[in-house]
Amino acid sequence: MSLVGAEALVVLAMGNRAAPILPDLPTLIVDHHPTTEFPEGAQVLSSHGHEPVVPSSLLTYALVSPLIIPGPLEWLAVLGTVAELGPDAPLPSLKDALRRAGRKAVTEAVALLNAARRSTHFAASLALEVLMRAGSASDIDEGRVPGVDALRDCRLEVQREVARCSKTPPRIAGNVALLLFSSGAQVHPLVAIRWAQRLPEHIVIAANAGYLPGRVDFALRSREPRDLIAFLRGLDLAPVEGDFAHGHPHATGGSLSSRDFLRLTEALGFRGLQAHDVERRGVAPG
CATH class of the missing domain: 3.10.310.40 (Diaminopimelate Epimerase; Chain A, domain 1)
Structure with missing residues (x-):
């Protein structure tokens, strides 16, 4: 990490693991998994034990909202929430936020991005590139950014493997x-x-x-x-x-x-x- 000049580490949705990550870096963990075990010395923002248990994407959105203009990033919080809990999760304001982001676009984007990770090609880096290029879920759903066609190929492969297995x-x-x-x-x-x-x-x-x-x-x-x-x-x-x-x-x-x-x-x-x-x-x- 020193080669890239990192001053701190932010880890999202790590899960219930207490093993050290990079002990020499100040670390913030944003998580929602059921655990009280975290790396020693890390600062933790967790929704576990609170109702409703909101996913890490929504926690992150709440964390950074005082520091930025949050509106343009709302769709990312919606995307992560739907990926974790589904489009009908009983969370306050999700229904309205999902309507603004576009329910069909969000569910399709979630399916495409997840398929990249599940594929035999393990195209997680491509999925991240698509996500970074997109300005909305509709950009992914409608293929307005490079890489979406490859994600669709991944999705087709995953569908075939699920059916076979x-x-x-x-x-x-x-x-x-x-x-x-x-x-x-x-x-x-x-x-x-x-x-x-x-x-x-x-x-x-x-x-x-x-x-x-x-x-x-x-x-x-x-x-x-x-x-x-x-x-x-x-x-x-x-x-x-x-x-x-x-x-x-x-x-x-x-x-x-x-x-x-x-x-x-x-x-x-x-x-x-x-x-x-x-x-x-x-x-x-x-």
Whole structure:
């Protein structure tokens, strides 16, 4: 960071992690995830524990509004809020702000920008460039800035992968449904959402063995109002290495080594899974 002359660090929506980031820099964290664990010495602006729990984009908008003319940036706060909570989130003033930004334009822009990150191309940097060039959600929706066509290609790829991987037959153990598939795209959260609608009484785990080499990335969802973080942490499971049980109570998951993921499935009641069950493979859905 010293090479670019940074004087401070601002981190948005980091999640519930207490590990240090850059200890030598003054740090401000803007977040909404359910945690009290933050890097030592960091200043924190968090909506966790307050109702309604507003997303980091809206917190950021409130933070900078006294320093700038906020109106031209309102659509960005709306974009982030809709991406996190959906267009019908029960937040004060969202309905009017969404009307000003254009509901269709906002939802389409959210879909395109998210697809860039989920794509096998991992075009997150392109999505950021599009976002920085745009002056409104309509600029993205209507393709008035360079890069939108590539985002549309990413979206089409993600849609195809979600459809393919959603054909995976679930394994059932008690009230848990496990879907094992392999995709280079980050589609496991979307597959979990889709199957949670089909199996409303189950906790759905969509596990992707093809996203990161040597790891299984997985997402938990349920239509029931369950605390999924508490569910994972309550398992009789020895400590694991990797990302595990972070995020939101109703939308969590992780990224584990194949070995640790097999230990997780054993604790969940899925007997007999072997290393070859969680290997990268071709386009077969399950």
